[in-house]
Amino acid sequence: MELKTKINAKNGQQDLVITREFDLPLELLFKAYTEPEIVAQWMSTKVLKLENKKYGGYQFETSDPRGNVVFKANGVIHEHIPNERITRTFEMENSPFAAQLEFLDFESVSEEKSKLTMHVIYKSVDLRDQMLKLPFAQGINMAHNRLQDIVNQLK
């Protein structure tokens, strides 16, 4: 089966491109990026602020089940052209990672299909590679936490 979400990350470059085709009309795809309640659902985060306009900004915050904030991110919007393009920055707060620049291009493929191209530019090649490895590292951390839980139960 062909993969729906593709990542193009060339060796030694400080950017990457994520592409995805959706079984959704263009307007619905774009709406998923502009309605705070919808963004909150698919990004699995609380949306504190989402201003869909040039000079606007956004803020996300995720808490664990105990209510501790585990993830905070924000950015500013440079370009907001409905059903066409969003240019924005993205920064993870309280992390060693520098802000990144994101170009999101939305296009219609047919009446019922649309495509998203997300071009992300990082501060350095190293930083990009670290960000790529993050989900894997989190998986291992989760395993460590689980291990800690198991060890605590044994005590």
Add this chain to the structure above:
Amino acid sequence: MEIRRDVFQAIADPTRRAILSLVAIQAMTPGVIAENFDSSRQTISKHIQILTECELLSQHQNGREIYYLTNAKKMTEVADFIEPFRQMWDDRFNKLESIMKNYKPKQ
């Protein structure tokens, strides 16, 4: 392609990830690994078998005992891979798609 998918299926399971981080510190026999979990020895043994088949674990014979250790080379190979990153975005986009398919505009 087939093998690659298997590796990521292997590390997608929380118990198997826990096994990997356990034996990353020191080589262990299946019995000692199993003592760290609530699951039965057979279940843990099955997990060890899957991890070994994917070459994420390597075996060392010491007398009558077999010790398991994380295969660092394979782990680096997997870590270098962008697959977990792709998977993260794929999950998000799948969610986005199913939410919007059921979207009813507010009147």
